Amino acid sequence: MKALFYIIIFVVLMVACWQFVKLLGLTKKDDQTTTDKENNINGWLLLGLMAFIYGLMIWSLYGTREVLLPQLSASEEGYHIDILFKITMTLILIVQFIMQFLIFWFSFKFRGNTKKRAFFFADSHKLEIWWTVIPAIVLFVIIGYGLWTWNQVMDSSDAENPLVIELYAKQYQWEARYAGEDGTLGNGNVRFIEGANTMGVDMSDKNSADDIPLTADPVSFVKELHLPKGRKVIFKLRAQESLHSAYMPHFRAQINCVPGMVTQMAFTPSVTTAEMRQNDDIIKKYAGINKIREAKGEEAVEFDYLLLCNKVCGSGHYNMQLKIVVDEEADFNKWLATQKTFAESNL
């Protein structure tokens, strides 16, 4: 019934709106064509709108600089993406700046006036060729550079001794296993799920025995996906019941997890967690975050890399995360040695 109350308010506002305008007597004017006064007011307001849009652009660029992802990419592949991104964004902002200026300046400058007359100008092949060819050239450059980058990022065929990790997505958590000494993952399928074998690994596959499932840290009870700095990591992804997407924003990496299919992505981590915590962008961002958290009475947090789900997968989608830790390769190997293989844990 309360909904009805809100709907009545809505209708009352509608009626009030019309009555208000009538009361002011503004409807008495000639409603057919616009008057010079209206053209003037709206012309100036359009100029004001241009200022508002520029202001908003600057506020958004400047005001958000401390909340964005750190400029430093945490993967070697991300470095290429960042360069392409910066070039593209610079170009876009320049074009945006010019186009908005033209739109609003012309609207203002040529606002209607009964004493003036428009200029009959219907066609100019020269102009049209110019503004077809120039965007085309610029775009071909962007496309070419983009495709080069795309191939750099997607091609992992030349990796020497890569680390192979399976990420397994299910409502609403991530599991993982490392390929072990043979560098090959044993087959997996949901039909093998049974008891402690929660990822559906085919234990009869000879490649499975040395695979290392990721388990929670015995002290903190937090699951941490460790990655080595400077070694190519190939991720193989599976999903249990729904589409998920493995999104690691700091590494500029993302790929969907699809039930019934194994998808793949790869990157080389280039900044350890410890190094990233010393990054200026991160220090500023986390100072801001901790200030907000303190005001809310929440405990302070430290930076960590994250894997999050980026394809809607159900009600818990918004909280499907896994902590990632990038170590120096020696530390990583030390950590990996403490983890039990399937054979050792008698699965």
Next chain:
Amino acid sequence: MSDHHHKETFVTKYIFSQDHKMISKQYLITGIIMGIIGVFMSMLFRLQIGFPEKSFGIIEAFLGRSGEGGVMTPDMYLSLVTIHGTIMVFFVLTAGLSGTFSNLLIPLQIGARDMASGFLNMVSYWLFFISSIIMVISLFVETGPAAAGWTIYPPLSALPELIPGSGLGMTLWLVSMAIFIASSLLGALNYIVTVLNLRTIGMKMTRLPLTIWAFFVTAIIGVVSFPVLLSAALLLIFDRSFGTSFYLSDIYVAGEVLHYKGGSPILFEHLFWFLGHPEVYIVILPAMGIVSEILATNSRKPIFGYRAMIMSIIAIAFLSTIVWGHHMFVTGMNPFLGSVFTFTTLLIAIPSAVKAFNWVTTIWRGNIQMSPATLFSIGFVSTFVTGGLTGIVLGDSALDINVHDTYFVVAHFHLVMGISAIFGMFAGVYHWFPKMYGKMMNKDLGFLHFWVTIIAAYGVFFPMHFVGLAGLPRRYYNNTAFPIFDDLLQINEVMTIFAIIGGLAQIIFLSNFFFSIYKGKKAPQNPWKANSLEWTTPVEHIHGNWPGEIPAVHRWPYDYSKTDENGDLWGGQDFTPQIVPIREGEEEF
């Protein structure tokens, strides 16, 4: 065609009408009502994103059990974004925009007595009406409406075990959309046939207003792509109800393995986006046509580059059918395929840029009459440019990786096709209201509506890009689960406040619209001093549009401010309607 003067009953005139003008009004009113629902939903879920820790009486009042204590459940949040997307894209911006203006303007602007088939046209509207009713009913089912996102990717949309909204709610969604597709196909076929066959004497294809070109090409894209969505939906219905495995394979839910084997959700994505991408052009092309017409008329200048505008509409339409893969760069598709889709996608920027430059040149040295329709058209060009430019980021496969499915995407498509298309729709309503209802809308309310709406639109969607660049994924019920997003809350609050203001501003429009129908000033025959044929029909609607013969057409529709060799305006006025024969010594454009 002379037997149009028989007496009509209330039912044949207002309900089962076969007159395109009445059908267009039916489309518009239905679209507006669906729009109120869709926009209201967005206000509710913006409250949730902006103020996740507060409770709101309005949420409890409208969502009941799913909003107990004034906080919505995650399932209801997903349902709201799903239905908001579905309603806005299909029911408001496809049927509400294209349905309204194609129906109103095609016969009037090409000089036809009615659509090729009035009966099919009526059926088309009533199928749309039924599908709207079913969609609204789905909001009230016990397990909640569909909740898998407007793209309804399986398996989430196929299995109620995964999310309750995929039960009856999803079934009703699919039924509603199947009927909707039938409606839009009947409409589109009718538009194509009418434009091709029923043009009046002298109305060559190269004399058609750009509105008609836009509606015509839109209808063709619709006919090509909507059936694919229908087949995708049918196969999904098979998977859901008859145990087939088109989209499903190797699924483990609630302790057991389901029997599905061999299907692929990626197949659904391909089928969906084969419609889904052309669909955004189905939404935006009519708005582009409307804006071209209004900008030319109110700048008192010909549209600049008429032929280039037509070519770019056709180029965009063609390219729109071969770019769908850019929605799927991170599905694990073959990188080479990704390269192809990057190439075709970025090519669309060329005809789009041509259109933007042509609009800007159209207002250059014009004599711009700032009617509410003009303001919304200028707003359209502005938001289309702002939103379109970020398409260059998203269409580039390498860059898409890191912003895919983040708020960057949400900001992009809301500006380039959401806000822009709705601006085109508003512009169209303000401009052709006199033709639809024979009354004028109130200008001052129109100005107020525009100014609040555009400020709010930019306030919501410009900062949203940066929330996306901070890595925030879309469709997150709550951003407080990750400390990394804690510092985005403030921006989210600002966006929510702008969203509420923008939503409430639509009350101004509704008030103006509904009161003007009854209390507005009587419209003159040609209020905007426009050239096109619709303004030669009488203000009072008659069946058959023109009382006598249909006028013949002698020129293109953009002879504004044309001068003779002495530099004087032809005929002493700054417009020359299409029905005026070419004068002696005048060169036809």
